Amino acid sequence: MQDSDSIWVARARRGDADAFSHLVETYQRPVFNLCYRMLNDAGDAEDAAQETFLRAYKAMKDYDESRPFPTWLLSIAAHYCIDQMRKRRMAIVSLEDLPYMEISDDAPGPETTLSRREEQKRVQLLLETLNPTDRVAVIMYYWYDFSYDEIGEALALSMSAVKSRLHRARLSMAQEWISQQPQAGLTERTRHGEARSPAF
Amino acid sequence: MAKLDHQPFEEWLLSEDTLAPEDLHLLQEHLYSCEDCRRLAGALGEVDRELRTAPVLHPAPGFVSRWRTRLVAERLEQQRRQTLWSMVFSIGGAMALMASMGVLLYPLIRSPMPFLLAMAYQLTSTFVFAGAIGGAFVTVMRTIFKIISPTQWAAILVALTSLGAVWVVAMHRLSSRRRVIQ
Numbered sequence: 151m152q153d154s155d156s157i158w159v160a161r162a163r164r165g166d167a168d169a170f171s172h173l174v175e176t177y178q179r180p181v182f183n184l185c186y187r188m189l190n191d192a193g194d195a196e197d198a199a200q201e202t203f204l205r206a207y208k209a210m211k212d213y214d215e216s217r218p219f220p221t222w223l224l225s226i227a228a229h230y231c232i233d234q235m236r237k238r239r240m241a242i243v244s245l246e247d248l249p250y251m252e253i254s255d256d257a258p259g260p261e262t263t264l265s266r267r268e269e270q271k272r273v274q275l276l277l278e279t280l281n282p283t284d285r286v287a288v289i290m291y292y293w294y295d296f297s298y299d300e301i302g303e304a305l306a307l308s309m310s311a312v313k314s315r316l317h318r319a320r321l322s323m324a325q326e327w328i329s330q331q332p333q334a335g336l337t338e339r340t341r342h343g344e345a346r347s348p349a350f
Numbered sequence: 351m352a353k354l355d356h357q358p359f360e361e362w363l364l365s366e367d368t369l370a371p372e373d374l375h376l377l378q379e380h381l382y383s384c385e386d387c388r389r390l391a392g393a394l395g396e397v398d399r400e401l402r403t404a405p406v407l408h409p410a411p412g413f414v415s416r417w418r419t420r421l422v423a424e425r426l427e428q429q430r431r432q433t434l435w436s437m438v439f440s441i442g443g444a445m446a447l448m449a450s451m452g453v454l455l456y457p458l459i460r461s462p463m464p465f466l467l468a469m470a471y472q473l474t475s476t477f478v479f480a481g482a483i484g485g486a487f488v489t490v491m492r493t494i495f496k497i498i499s500p501t502q503w504a505a506i507l508v509a510l511t512s513l514g515a516v517w518v519v520a521m522h523r524l525s526s527r528r529r530v531i532q
Contacts, residue, residue, distance in 0.1 A: 167421065175414050182409040196409055200420050207421065266405075273404045276397060292401040317364045324393040 159219050163210050170210065174203050177220060180294065181227050187289045188231035188282070190274050198234060202227040217303070224294065225304035232282040275330065276323045283307075284319040291316055356387055363391050 155176065161169035181202050186195035205226050206213075213222060277285050283305065290296040290304060298312045307315070359380045362369055369377065381388050458465050498506075 167418075171414055171418060174417050178413045178417075179406060179408040182413070183406045186407050192410075196413075196416075199409060199413070200417055203417055204420060204424060269400065269404065273400055276400065288401070293404070293406060313366075316366070320364050320394060320397065321360075323397045324390055327393040327397050328389055 155219060156215070159210075159213070159215065162207075163213065163215075165210075167207075170203075170207050173219070177223055178203075180220065181223060183293060184224055184227050184286070184289055185231055187274075187277060187293070188228070188285060189234060190278065194234070198227065198231055202230055205230065218300075220294075221296070221300055221304050224290065228286040228290070228304060232286060235282040272330075276326055279322050279326045280319050284315045284322075287312060287315045288319045288323075356384065359384070359387050360390065363387065363394055 155173070158169045158172045158176075162173060178199065182195055182199040185198035185202070186192065189195050189198060202223065206223055209226070213219075277288065280288060286305065287301050287307075290301045296304070298309045298316075301307070301312045302309050305312070359377055362373060362377050381391060
């Protein structure tokens with residue numbers, strides 16, 4: 151957490167709604183992104199992100215300042231999304247209903263937009279193969295660069311459980327990838343293993 | 351090839367830990383000969399790339415103002431709930447009080463005559479008692495006035511006045527701030 155954040159957090163803990171609004175401004179994007187990646191629907195993600203901030207606001211007095219604020223906030227979002235997913239049992243939603251994409255300074259052309267949409271679909275299809283807890287672990291690991299410890303802290307899991315879940319999730323996503331593109335992953339035989347893998 | 355044959359290579363591929371050089375060499379040898387593991391390694395690399403390059407999405411503009419609106423709505427809802435609960439508790443309390451009173455007053459409501467008679471008797475007794483006390487007081491005062499002469503009355507009055515004056519002076523001196531002499 152940045153030093154300036156800690157000032158806002160301290161003020162928000164004293165019940166200053168404006169200070170908390172500043173934190174909403176700062177963390178809206180990571181929270182929304184996590185909710186979207188979990189729920190795969192822009193409207194649901196918006197609701198979940200709003201609810202996350204509301205819950206955080208109510209729980210600010212209980213927040214332990216020794217914990218990083220983003221980890222604490224994202225753990226609230228993660229638990230809320232896991233609950234939502236369990237409630238709705240992941241009803242199939244249209245992947246055409248894509249969320250608000252990242253807007254770059256140079257407006258993307260139609261081809262770039264289409265390409266991004268395709269990438270989005272692929273990513274969401276991969277994530278959909280995972281159960282809620284594995285999914286949030288993957289999201290925290292890949293999008294937020296959380297360590298195993300931080301993921302464990304956010305999800306109340308041991309470090310070995312986090313490792314095991316990520317391991318299982320990566321295998322599941324790789325298998326999905328292979329099933330989507332049967333020719334994918336086939337690389338030329340090379341004695342020095344040019345086939346790229348995170349293990350290398 | 352049986353699944354077991356891919357171990358520990360599959361484990362190594364899925365692990366994020368850095369492999370020892372000799373293990374890395376063994377893995378490369380295995381990948382050269384095993385198409386399944388080569389496919390898995392390629393897919394893992396692709397999945398990893400997809401996830402790492404996927405953008406962080408952001409909400410529609412105005413998220414913070416929507417949140418503020420939601421906070422206000424939540425507070426209003428909370429106040430409404432508190433009001434509702436207060437009303438429920440008040441009405442419940444009033445009903446409970448009425449019910450308990452009803453239980454207590456039921457025999458009275460059912461047959462009020464004995465209660466009314468008892469009340470009338472109580473009132474009459476009170477008036478009679480007060481009249482008797484008043485009569486006794488008047489008799490005692492008449493007797494005193496007959497016994498004590500006007501001179502004696504004057505002496506008693508002077509004595510009482512002196513005592514009163516002494517008491518006032520004493521109280522005044524006791525309540526005034528005392529000097530402390532060092």
